[in-house]
Amino acid sequence: MIEVRELTFMHQGAKEPVLRKIDFQAKGGEVTAILGPNGSGKTTLFQCLLGIWKFHEGEVRLSGKPISHLKRVEIAKRLSAVPQEHDAPFPYSCLDIVLMGRTAHVGIFSSPSLQDRDLSRQAMKALGVDHLAERPYTQVSGGERQMVLIARCLAQDAPAMLLDEPTAHLDFRNQITILKKVKNIVREKGLVALMNLHDPNMALLFSDRVLLLNRGALVAQGRPDEVITQKSLLEVYGIEVEFVAENGYRVICPKL
Amino acid sequence: MVVKRKLILFGIGLSPFVFACISLLWGAYAIAPWTIAKVLFSKIYLLKSAEAGTELSILWDIRLPRIVLSALVGAALSGAGVTLQGIFRNPLVDPFILGLSSGAAFGCTLSVALFPQFPIQAAAFVFSLVASFTTYLLARSQGEISRLHLVLSGIVISAFFSALVSILKFLVDPHKLVSIVYWLMGSFSLSDWSSIWVASLGMIAACVPLVLMRWRLNALSMGEEEARSLGIPVERDRLIFIGAASLAVGSAVSVSGIIGWVGLMVPHLTRMLVGPDHKLLMPFSLAAGAAFMIFADTLARNLTSFDIPVGIITALSGTPFFIYLLRRGTGGESWGK
Numbered sequence: 161m162i163e164v165r166e167l168t169f170m171h172q173g174a175k176e177p178v179l180r181k182i183d184f185q186a187k188g189g190e191v192t193a194i195l196g197p198n199g200s201g202k203t204t205l206f207q208c209l210l211g212i213w214k215f216h217e218g219e220v221r222l223s224g225k226p227i228s229h230l231k232r233v234e235i236a237k238r239l240s241a242v243p244q245e246h247d248a249p250f251p252y253s254c255l256d257i258v259l260m261g262r263t264a265h266v267g268i269f270s271s272p273s274l275q276d277r278d279l280s281r282q283a284m285k286a287l288g289v290d291h292l293a294e295r296p297y298t299q300v301s302g303g304e305r306q307m308v309l310i311a312r313c314l315a316q317d318a319p320a321m322l323l324d325e326p327t328a329h330l331d332f333r334n335q336i337t338i339l340k341k342v343k344n345i346v347r348e349k350g351l352v353a354l355m356n357l358h359d360p361n362m363a364l365l366f367s368d369r370v371l372l373l374n375r376g377a378l379v380a381q382g383r384p385d386e387v388i389t390q391k392s393l394l395e396v397y398g399i400e401v402e403f404v405a406e407n408g409y410r411v412i413c414p415k416l
Numbered sequence: 417m418v419v420k421r422k423l424i425l426f427g428i429g430l431s432p433f434v435f436a437c438i439s440l441l442w443g444a445y446a447i448a449p450w451t452i453a454k455v456l457f458s459k460i461y462l463l464k465s466a467e468a469g470t471e472l473s474i475l476w477d478i479r480l481p482r483i484v485l486s487a488l489v490g491a492a493l494s495g496a497g498v499t500l501q502g503i504f505r506n507p508l509v510d511p512f513i514l515g516l517s518s519g520a521a522f523g524c525t526l527s528v529a530l531f532p533q534f535p536i537q538a539a540a541f542v543f544s545l546v547a548s549f550t551t552y553l554l555a556r557s558q559g560e561i562s563r564l565h566l567v568l569s570g571i572v573i574s575a576f577f578s579a580l581v582s583i584l585k586f587l588v589d590p591h592k593l594v595s596i597v598y599w600l601m602g603s604f605s606l607s608d609w610s611s612i613w614v615a616s617l618g619m620i621a622a623c624v625p626l627v628l629m630r631w632r633l634n635a636l637s638m639g640e641e642e643a644r645s646l647g648i649p650v651e652r653d654r655l656i657f658i659g660a661a662s663l664a665v666g667s668a669v670s671v672s673g674i675i676g677w678v679g680l681m682v683p684h685l686t687r688m689l690v691g692p693d694h695k696l697l698m699p700f701s702l703a704a705g706a707a708f709m710i711f712a713d714t715l716a717r718n719l720t721s722f723d724i725p726v727g728i729i730t731a732l733s734g735t736p737f738f739i740y741l742l743r744r745g746t747g748g749e750s751w752g753k
Contacts, residue, residue, distance in 0.1 A: 210645050236647025243642050249505035250637060250692035260635045264647030271631040271695050316646070 162186040162209065162239070162320050162352055167218035169208050178204045180377045182218070186369070188319065188350045191343055193363040195388070196373030197397055202356045203244065205373070206322050209354075211235050223319055236264035240313035244324040246305060251296035254308045258284055261315030276315075283314035287341060303334030310342065320352035327362065339366040360388050361412050372396060385410065424689050428700045431707035436483050439714040444721075445474055456480075477608070482717070483710055485607040485615070486726070489672045490682070490709025491702040492619040492664040495626050497679030498686075498701045499661045502633035502694060503654055506563045508741075510679035511544075511665040514566070515573035517676065519547025520662075520669035522577040522584075525596055529588040537618055541666030547573050548662045552654075560640055602675035602727020604713050611671050618667030622660045623702065629656065630698035637694075675709075675727045677734025682708055684741065 167182040179201045186192040194202050207213045209220055211227050220227045222238040230238070240261065248257065258280040262272050272280075284290040289307045292300055297308065306326055313321045323342065327335040343366050346353045357363050363370050363384055370387040372380040374396045380387045393401050393412070400415040440452055447455075455471050497510045504514075511517050523543030527536045554569035555561045581600070585593055599606075635646045636653060643650050668675070686701040709726075712733070716726040 212641055212644055232644060232649045233647045236645065241645040248638065249507065250687065252634065252692050256634060256693050260638065260646055263632065263635045266631070268632070269628040
C-alpha cells in the first residue's frame, strides 16, 4: 500500500510549492490513475514517492514504513517504476534490461544468479515478451519497450509500481494492449499500481480509482465516474465536454 | 551462433598471452623460440642453464618487464574507459577526453620538477582524482549531466592541466625537461621490475572494485533517476567508480606517460564483439586492453631502429578509429542516442 499524508514539496529557492497537501492512499489490486494537465505536478509527485526529491512536510509510507527512514535499496524493494520517455545508451538486450530490476536484490559485489535470470524470464513471459529476450532494446518498438519495462517492474518484485505516462508515444492499439495488461497483472498479483495518464477516457476504461491533480493540489479523488465529470474537467483542463453513453460505456467527447 | 560467440570470447581471453609470446620473440636480438622457453623455464624454476647471460638478461630484464607493464597499463586504461563510458552513459568519453590523463600528467610533472620527495604515483592519483571530479561537478552544475556538457567540461579541464604542465616545462631546468617531454609522449622504454611492483599495486587495487561492481554499471548507465529507482545509491557508486578509474589512470600515467585513445578504442571494439553487458564487457575489455597495448608496444619497439614512444602508435591508430565512429554516427542505432 502507498499512503501519502499532507505531502507538500517545494523546489529549493522557489516561492510556490509544486505539491500542496497531497493526501491519498493507493491499495493493492487496484489501478489508481492520476489525471492532471501538464505542469500540475504529476511527475514531481512520483519523484517524491521514489525518494528522488526530499520533501519537507508530510509523510509517504510504503508498505507501512515512512520512506524518510528507508535506504535506497529498501525503497526499491517496495516500489518499482516505469520511467517516462526511455532510451538506453548502449544496445543492451531486452533480458539485460529486465535483469536490472534485480539490482536491489543482488549484492553490491555480485552479478545476477541463475535464479535472478529465471525470475526475469518469467516476468517477460507474464507480459508476453519472452521472445524478445536476446533482441537489442534499442531496436524493438515503443510498445515492446513499455512491455519490457513493465516486466522489469515485475522482476523487481516490489508490491507497488509507478507508471509515468505508460501510453505516451504509443499507437492506439499499443495503448489499449499495455493498459489491459497492467490491469490484469495488478488484479492477478494484488499489486498497487499508480499511473499518470493524459487521456481521461483511458482512466474511465482502465482505472479503479482516479486522483485529479491541478496546480499541485488534489482537487478530487474517488471512483472514475465520480471524479471525471463535466464540471471537474472544465475546472481542471478548461475544456467543455459531453458524455456519450453507448453499450454500457461512458465516453468523453470534447464539445467542438 | 553460440559456438561462434564462445570462440570470440575464448579468443579475446587468450589474446594477451598470444601477443606476449609474439612480443617475446620479436626484437632486435633474435632468439629462437626454443631458447626462450628454456631460458624462462630455468629462470622460473631457478635451474642452472647454459644460455644464461645475454639471452637471459634480454628476456628477463628487458622484454618481459615491458610486456607485463604494457599489459597492466593497457588493462587499466581500458577498464577506466569502460567505467567512464558506463557511468556517464556516453560512448564518446575516455580518461583522456575527461581530463584524467592530463590531471595525472600534471601531478607527475609537478613531482618530477618541483617536489621530488613526493611519490610520483601518489601525485598522479591525486591530480587525476581532482581532474575527474572537477569535470564531473562542472558538468553536473546544470542538473542532470548532458553529454555535450560533459565532453566540454572535460576539454576545459584537460586544457587547464595541460597549460599547467606547459608552465612547469617552461620553468624546469633543461635536463629534467628532456625526460619530462619524452615521458609525456607515452613510453614503456624505461620499464623495469621495480616500477612494475609500485604501479601494479595501484592498477590492481583500482581494477578490483571495477571488476566486482561491474554489473551495476548496466543500471548506472540508464541515468541518474532510473538507477535510483532500481535501488542504486547513485552518488556513492559514482564516487567509488570515479575514484577507482582515477587510481587506474594515475598509476598508468605515472609509469608510462600519456597514452591516449586506448581507453576509448578498446571498450568500443570489445563492445562490438561481446555486446554491451558490463558483466562480460569489463573483464574482456581488460584482456583486450592488455593485448592491444602489448601489440602497440611491440610495434613501437621494432618498427624503426630506435624506440618510438608507444603513445604515438596508439594516437596514429586512434584517429582513424574515432573518425570511423563519428561517420558511423554516434546517434546511430547500435550506440543509442
